[in-house]
Amino acid sequence: MDGLISQYIDPYYLRILMLIGINIIAALGLNLITGVTGQLSMGHAGFMSLGAYASAILSMQLQVPYPLALLAGGLVAALFGLLIGIPTLRLQGDYLAMVTIGFAEIIRVFFLNFGPGGKAVGLAGIPQHTTFSTVWLLVIAVVLLNALLLNSRSGRALYAIREDEIAAEACGLHATRYKVLAFVLGAFLGGLAGALFAHYNYYIDPNIGSFMKSIEVLNMVVLGGMGSIPGTILGAALLTVLPEMLRVVAEYRLLFYGALLVILMIFRPNGLLGDVRIYDIKKRLGKHPERKEVAGC
Amino acid sequence: MLNLELREVSQEFGGLRALDGVSIKVNPGEIYGIIGPNGAGKTTLFNIITGIYAPTEGQVIFRERPINGMPPHIVARLGIGRTFQNIRLFNKLSVLDNVRVGAHGVTRSGLLSGMLRLPAARREEQQIMSNAMELLEVMGLYEKRFEYADNLAYGEQRKLEIARALALNPALLLLDEPAAGMNSTEKMELVDLIRQIRQDRSLTILLVEHDMNLVMNICERIAVLDYGRKIADGPPKEIKNDERVIQSYLGVEA
16 A cells, blocks of 8 residues: 555645654644643654654564554653652642753754764664555544543543642542643654654654644644644645745744744634534524534544 | 531741631531631632641541542542632633533543444543532533533523533532622522532532621531631521621621
8 A cells, every 4th residue: 555655646745645644643642732722832842852762672683573663752751751740740730841941952962972863963764654644544543542532531531630730629530640641642653753753754863852842733722722732733734734835935834834833822812713612603604503512523 | 527627727828817717517518608808818818728728737637548648639539629700611612511521520531432432432531521510410500511611691600510510420519609799589499409419429628708697597517717717607597696796797786
């Protein structure tokens, strides 16, 4: 199947499609932490970097099979999510943001000095196992699992913490426990995305965990709509395609990019799909607003 | 057996003594009112009972079990539900989801069993759903179940808070100014509603309220706080005629 795809799709577009898929997985991870549970994390690229390096080193040095390397990438990131989540999730808002920035920066500097990771030069020659179908099958699986989670008792608990932590605890819900859970699951998806990227891109360096990358993923979640699965997918797709389309304006790219974000935030402060529900659309169209319960939509 | 007992409870914030040796005994099935001027310590008292603060001194005993110092989510699971003075709903969740989250403390399906929709989790989910629907009907919010909570009118939001607290199936319900912002018709409905749920669910209710008509009408006993001290308690008739209460709170009729 991947043979057919590469035959019919231009390599440039194929690369963009791959990156969209990988970014969707990373952004859905951050969406769990920041969009759904409301814990502002500005270090998501740190988890992606951990997943990328862990999986790359496992495949290159220990010849670990590709699926296991992917899984390990996710698990290493999840482990770090747990380790930094337990002490820091008592912090709120700005403080948590600062700790997560610091965490990602520590990871980046660590890989700058990490011998087996090639230090500043990075790692080249990672086996290119990641194909179009791997990425998009994983996207489908991750979206499904996200939807199942957000429509369960645990998912409602996560949303409730975002909305009002004190009221959530008055409902008998252990907020810290659920925040750590969201952090671990989100970190896992970040690590998985990093591992996919490493095995697609052939080459990684410490800058894949830069602050700018963290902000980029955060933008995807905020632009698409906090806590919304379709919104996050849309945000990830737009913010992957947009910088490419803006290549025309060359060095003014970042300027345009920034201006677009500002404009969107003025007109859709909750993100593109943040508070859009099928129920409300039907009601506005005057149809019978009967709806199945689907959170995150 | 008492439902709730406070023994010499004191709370200090820095140098401020917000509560000073307050003792209260609430019988099962009772509607018990707490009144007093602003800043008397009423909400502090609620926050101590629900575990948001651990009292500086004294004990809180709920159904013969000391609960002071327990975290809020454990207190909730033991069977104490509450509403908040400044409404605290999950604004961007549907009315129905607000009530379903309310059942969190009395349900247990975990991450995986919930995600994989295992039979036990499915059954529990159906139970949560039918309870939530029933509560929404009782509170007259059934038609609005898919609306975002912040789209409700003020009075409806107060009712939704009660519905959410009841989803926990509590033995004790704390209502913090449930009638604030309601007009007189809504207040009358609220009184009927509170009486009805007390009866249907064999609840004990502790309420803070500024509307004296409502308090005197609905409460079987009342405690009066002033500057963190309890200055009187007893049935409404006694409270109305208590010299100290009239002086500090009720005021003298011209």
